[in-house]
Amino acid sequence: MLKQLDPALISKAMAGDRQSFRYVVESYQGFLYGVAYRYLVNEADAEDAVQETFVKLWRNFSKYRPEIKLSTWLYRILANHCLDHKKSSAHRNKLFQVPYGASLQHGGIGTPLEELNGKELAQVHQLAIEQLTGKQKMIYVLREMEDLEPIEICHLMSMNEDQVKSNLYHARKKVQEFIKKQY
Secondary structure (H helix, E strand, O other): OOOOOOHHHHHHHHOOOHHHHHHHHHHHHHHHHHHHHHHHOOHHHHHHHHHHHHHHHHHHHHHOOOOOOHHHHHHHHHHHHHHHHHHOHHHHOOOOOOOHHHOOOOOOOOOHHHHHHHHHHHHHHHHHHHOOOHHHHHHHHHHHHOOOOHHHHHHHHOOOHHHHHHHHHHHHHHHHHHHHHHO
16 A cells, blocks of 8 residues: 655645655655556656656645545646656657566576566567556556555546446456467
């Protein structure tokens, strides 16, 4: 589960306390980067998305309402940025790349053929994820790759549990079908 910060700390950050804001950034940047990277599939783009999220938070902290979890608000900013980025023509012109470190791990040292198969499967899996709709992709990434519970996804996506489960079911099915076609 995502760590929730002390409301007093959030209030200090909202008031412009830089140390408190730094703590907010440090508390959420890992989660946000993981989501952004898996969605954008590019380290630099993910870093930019997270940085832009915190810049927008700093500029708009006065609009934050404490009855909403800060993690949910940050996720919304990030998700909107990622979706906008995906729509941009600059992103559409980039080539698909899976960094060396993104290959699937299988728990032991394998033969070169096994390593190649693992890397190929990781690339096919990422391609399958890229085929999902925006909402399905976000839910799939949050559940399958970030290991969030459905109830947490409900809060982040402002959806009910049935909607999350339905989107997750269809996303999993599409990913499986895509991988079967490729393999």
